[in-house]
Amino acid sequence: MLVLHQxxxxxxxxxxxxxxxxxxxxxxxxxYPLHDGQTRKPDFLAKNPNGRVPMLEFEDGRTLPESDAIIxxxxxxxxxxxxxxxxxxxxxSWMFFEQYSHEPYIAVARFWLxxxxxxxxxxxxxxxxxxxxxxxxxxGVMNTHLSKHDWFGGSRYSIADIALYGYTHSAADxxxxxxxxxxxxxxxxxxxxxxxxxxxxxxx
Numbered sequence: 565m566l567v568l569h570q571x572x573x574x575x576x577x578x579x580x581x582x583x584x585x586x587x588x589x590x591x592x593x594x595x596y597p598l599h600d601g602q603t604r605k606p607d608f609l610a611k612n613p614n615g616r617v618p619m620l621e622f623e624d625g626r627t628l629p630e631s632d633a634i635i636x637x638x639x640x641x642x643x644x645x646x647x648x649x650x651x652x653x654x655x656x657s658w659m660f661f662e663q664y665s666h667e668p669y670i671a672v673a674r675f676w677l678x679x680x681x682x683x684x685x686x687x688x689x690x691x692x693x694x695x696x697x698x699x700x701x702x703x704g705v706m707n708t709h710l711s712k713h714d715w716f717g718g719s720r721y722s723i724a725d726i727a728l729y730g731y732t733h734s735a736a737d738x739x740x741x742x743x744x745x746x747x748x749x750x751x752x753x754x755x756x757x758x759x760x761x762x763x764x765x766x767x768x
Contacts, residue, residue, distance in 0.1 A: 567592045567621040569608075573679065575671055575730035576631035577618040578764045583635040583726050586760035587642055598679060632659045632727050639723045646718040655717025655724035661705070662727045669699035671731045673738030696739060703735070703745050710747035714754065721758055729755045734764060 568584075568591045570577035584591050596602045596617055603615045611627045612619045620628045620637070628634055636659075639645040646652045673695040676688050706728065709716065717724030733752050735742055742749055755761070 569594045569617045569619040579631045579730040635723045651718035658716040658724045659727045666702040669695045678737040707745040707747045710751045
């Protein structure tokens, strides 16, 4: 059975659990506690030199890191994978956007403001305004798109939506006001209503 190396609180790990549940793919979860450094130890680095989760481990020993690569792999040939060449390119475009323009600010703000020790947050306090500025810019881009489209990457729910949902739905943890983005909040409700949806707190 596939093993997902993960941290429960991580939006990137949540993406994989959500996609797998909606695809009916069973997973064994191997949990790595926050702050304990297990992903930096030699046995983990031998599997993923980048020292991060999520990482999907196959029965034959192969490993696949990076959340968006994992959900793309899992969704191949399913209804969660866009059908046309254009829609697949659109999905990839939004998934790249999520990792470059969205996650570095919305996820980072969430981590430091919700999970970091206060004394450690104090060292990063000067960056909070930048995280909020750039995170709100990303939410604005999403809101503009969703004002005209129901989904990302085509005319139906797909892995592009899962990729962006992971940290968008918990953006308030990082100090973002989602009420300022009405098209985004309506999209969040549509995603949550999809068959097989699970909340971030649910493990499996």
